[in-house]
Amino acid sequence: MVLFFQQLVNGIMLGAAYSLVALGLTLIYGILHIPNFAHGHKYMWAAFTSLFLVVNFHTNYWVSLVIAMVVLGFVGAGVERLVYRPLRNAPHVNSFIAAIGLLLFLESLSLIFWGADFRRFPTLYDKPIHIFGVAITLQRLLVIIAAALFIILLQVFIKRTWLGATIEAVAQNPEGAQLVGISIDRISSLTFGIGTSLAAAAASLIAPIFLVYPTMGAMPNLKAFVVIIIGGMGSIPGAVIGGLMLGLMEALGGGYISTDYKDLFAFGALVTFLTLRPTGLFGKGVR
Amino acid sequence: MGTILTIQGMTRFFGGLAAVMDLSFKVESGEILSLIGPNGAGKTTVFNLITGTLLPTQGKVLFQDHEITGSRPHETTSFGIARTFQTTSLFYDETVIDNLIVSYRCRTRMGLWDALFQTGRSRKDERRCRQKAEEILEFIGLQERAWELARNIPQESQKRLALGLALATEPKLMLLDEPTGGLTEEENVSMMALIQKVRASGITVLLIEHKMKIVMNISDRIVVLNYGQKIAEGLPQEVGRNSAVIEAYLGVGYGEN
Amino acid sequence: MSRIGRQWLILTILVIVVIIPQVVTNKYYMNILIMSGIWSIVALSLNLILGYTGQVNLAHGAFFGIGAYASALLMLKLKMGFWLALPFAAVIAGFFGFLIGLPALRTRGSYFAIGTLCFNIIVTLIVDRWEGLTEGARGLMGIPGPSPIPLPWGGEITFNTMAAQYYLVLCFLLLTIFVLRRIMQSLVGRTFRAIRGNEELAEAMGIHAMRTKILSFTVSCFFAGIGGVLYASYIGFLSPEITDYHVSFDSLIYIMIGGVGTIVGPIIGTLLIVTIPETLHIAAEFRLLLYGLILIVMIIYLPRGIVGWAKVLMSRKRKQEVSWEQS
Numbered sequence: 112m113v114l115f116f117q118q119l120v121n122g123i124m125l126g127a128a129y130s131l132v133a134l135g136l137t138l139i140y141g142i143l144h145i146p147n148f149a150h151g152h153k154y155m156w157a158a159f160t161s162l163f164l165v166v167n168f169h170t171n172y173w174v175s176l177v178i179a180m181v182v183l184g185f186v187g188a189g190v191e192r193l194v195y196r197p198l199r200n201a202p203h204v205n206s207f208i209a210a211i212g213l214l215l216f217l218e219s220l221s222l223i224f225w226g227a228d229f230r231r232f233p234t235l236y237d238k239p240i241h242i243f244g245v246a247i248t249l250q251r252l253l254v255i256i257a258a259a260l261f262i263i264l265l266q267v268f269i270k271r272t273w274l275g276a277t278i279e280a281v282a283q284n285p286e287g288a289q290l291v292g293i294s295i296d297r298i299s300s301l302t303f304g305i306g307t308s309l310a311a312a313a314a315s316l317i318a319p320i321f322l323v324y325p326t327m328g329a330m331p332n333l334k335a336f337v338v339i340i341i342g343g344m345g346s347i348p349g350a351v352i353g354g355l356m357l358g359l360m361e362a363l364g365g366g367y368i369s370t371d372y373k374d375l376f377a378f379g380a381l382v383t384f385l386t387l388r389p390t391g392l393f394g395k396g397v398r
Numbered sequence: 399m400g401t402i403l404t405i406q407g408m409t410r411f412f413g414g415l416a417a418v419m420d421l422s423f424k425v426e427s428g429e430i431l432s433l434i435g436p437n438g439a440g441k442t443t444v445f446n447l448i449t450g451t452l453l454p455t456q457g458k459v460l461f462q463d464h465e466i467t468g469s470r471p472h473e474t475t476s477f478g479i480a481r482t483f484q485t486t487s488l489f490y491d492e493t494v495i496d497n498l499i500v501s502y503r504c505r506t507r508m509g510l511w512d513a514l515f516q517t518g519r520s521r522k523d524e525r526r527c528r529q530k531a532e533e534i535l536e537f538i539g540l541q542e543r544a545w546e547l548a549r550n551i552p553q554e555s556q557k558r559l560a561l562g563l564a565l566a567t568e569p570k571l572m573l574l575d576e577p578t579g580g581l582t583e584e585e586n587v588s589m590m591a592l593i594q595k596v597r598a599s600g601i602t603v604l605l606i607e608h609k610m611k612i613v614m615n616i617s618d619r620i621v622v623l624n625y626g627q628k629i630a631e632g633l634p635q636e637v638g639r640n641s642a643v644i645e646a647y648l649g650v651g652y653g654e655n
Numbered sequence: 656m657s658r659i660g661r662q663w664l665i666l667t668i669l670v671i672v673v674i675i676p677q678v679v680t681n682k683y684y685m686n687i688l689i690m691s692g693i694w695s696i697v698a699l700s701l702n703l704i705l706g707y708t709g710q711v712n713l714a715h716g717a718f719f720g721i722g723a724y725a726s727a728l729l730m731l732k733l734k735m736g737f738w739l740a741l742p743f744a745a746v747i748a749g750f751f752g753f754l755i756g757l758p759a760l761r762t763r764g765s766y767f768a769i770g771t772l773c774f775n776i777i778v779t780l781i782v783d784r785w786e787g788l789t790e791g792a793r794g795l796m797g798i799p800g801p802s803p804i805p806l807p808w809g810g811e812i813t814f815n816t817m818a819a820q821y822y823l824v825l826c827f828l829l830l831t832i833f834v835l836r837r838i839m840q841s842l843v844g845r846t847f848r849a850i851r852g853n854e855e856l857a858e859a860m861g862i863h864a865m866r867t868k869i870l871s872f873t874v875s876c877f878f879a880g881i882g883g884v885l886y887a888s889y890i891g892f893l894s895p896e897i898t899d900y901h902v903s904f905d906s907l908i909y910i911m912i913g914g915v916g917t918i919v920g921p922i923i924g925t926l927l928i929v930t931i932p933e934t935l936h937i938a939a940e941f942r943l944l945l946y947g948l949i950l951i952v953m954i955i956y957l958p959r960g961i962v963g964w965a966k967v968l969m970s971r972k973r974k975q976e977v978s979w980e981q982s
Contacts, residue, residue, distance in 0.1 A: 146765040197955045204711045207765050208911065209954045211904060216947030222940040333776065336769050375780055378773040385770045386758040449859070475861035487859070489852035500845045504861025510870060513841035514834065524842055567861050 126358025151332020187307025720898025748880025
């Protein structure tokens, strides 16, 4: 029974982490209809940035998190301008292919800069605490709390602020938005920036739990996509629920069925969803 | 000659909104029937329901007395129903003639094996596609543009080509969705002539059109939709006098174009 | 270029290609050429589903790997000879293509790309973990090369030398080109292009989109499998990495740079990417960096690749011939 709760908590943490990464992705897709396939690699760069600051400059963990968010926010906006904007009118698959190029570029840049070694992210929060017989490190708890916080903040931002409303307007009707004087270019860059910042936050929070290495972004990237396909591309509640579902599936499946094949659950789930309900839980129906 | 198409009790909901509600009408073989109505009346939805792009929530479609409700688009085409789209739909990166050649494909039988071994069947099919393409090219009057890319030809030629593509599938019934969209006065006239030529060749035409002059001139009968429901049906003069129709169109009407 | 001029060019290239092993004796360069040949087959096969039929398939590495592993296992565990294992393995790869295509091709665009990528990962995971079948991460060793072919007048063709391996790969490359060309110039090929151009319109023209896509996908996987078999026998050793999605990405890069939707494009792309970095001795990480950058630049400014744009330029100078006689 304790094992079950342990895996449940693990699953929730994992789910929170996936949701956080997927949030940025779904935001970008909702506005720009581009599946930003290089998302995971920006996530990776955020982790390295935080690590670099903490290890080399002994920056406070939280400060490094914020810096990583800002830096990657700019990177995201820059990427939108240089890579995705020229492809705005081309078929969507071209953006996807460009994202693949970007992914390769970011990964190899990281390999050149940091080398292929797996690094540990030192943190103050790795002492486990025990709640109801379940052990969880403070860091993991932080991930859950932070994820919840960011989700709420994002919802508030979108629904209650003027800027958020502008972003929604562009998502729903780009031509109409332009007619009322909204700059699609600026909103696109902003959205990309915000989405990437969210991934950066996720990275800095999650990095201390796992290891940091140049290819660390590949799996979260794919899993984030699994999450938003299950939850429905462009849907924030979808990203949250999808993330939780995936996290729980992996933790429980990995714990009870097989650790070897635990990654398969994510991809098996994706394949199933794609076949049966490609628009996801919260997407619109077909035919 | 009989009824070629029957729509019975056709209903289609999108969420809570009925795009089409309990619609019934028939299309007689050899006629030009126009489907008209204000914007958003559900006309293109009707086309989509006939060709199978959309599934009806309720209702039936009968083609030549066989029920075809729920068939997929490629099936309805093979049965003999062809269509054009409101926004011109072509293979833009192919030449005019290549567009036409591939449109006859559904009437050919050759497969991978035939392609690999260049069997008699493959040679015959390819010849027939070529011939058909040239026939249609002449019919729609685009011989001079045969080698141009579809994206480079003018708007009017594109509309003709779209009609030609539908013709190439050897249909018995053609669904034309606003074939004169964006065309000038003169171009309207030549498009009308083309449609009449299509009918004269033995093909029944179901037409969605906004331009009343054309509708009144070319139609044998008219069906009027408003908010997804049929509000009138009959000969052009009758429909033109129908008060419900005039009300629906308040402001839009005769002699507008 | 006129018909005659073209035929002379092809003849010249063929002659050069055939003579190469007699002239080049350096093993290093021969190796590069043989690998280029194998990757060209893989790239050409990806081009069928991606370039011609317009579906961004990212699972190609999986089918390459399935072909490789299938032939290796058939030869090692069932003691099958190479010449029997080859068609069997290719059919197995094609069959898996069919199986995976059935659910995958119900999706389109980016969904399809992501879905196939996930399939690729699933395949790599299974190959890596199912040690009973594939020896897992340890890999398969000692994969035999092609067995000698007896000649009717006595003696036999052996495949022990690099030159012989080169000719073997060359033969299969020519076969692949021949088959793909036949397909693309036929009505079947036109149907593929129709799907790429406008799938909804193709269906309205009576084309069964699903059936067409599955056909293209299956044939594509079949030839990827052939590439895999040749690789397995040439290298003699397999590990799960060769099913990895990086192989899929590599193939994608070759055809994007060379030119999608042409026969020559993928070959040129493969040659450029495989030979140049090798000869310049560029380190692996820098190579990836360059590929990423080049891919981005190409997709934005030259989406049809080098050959694609050369063709566009050429056809602007004269009236275009019927498309199906070119390519």
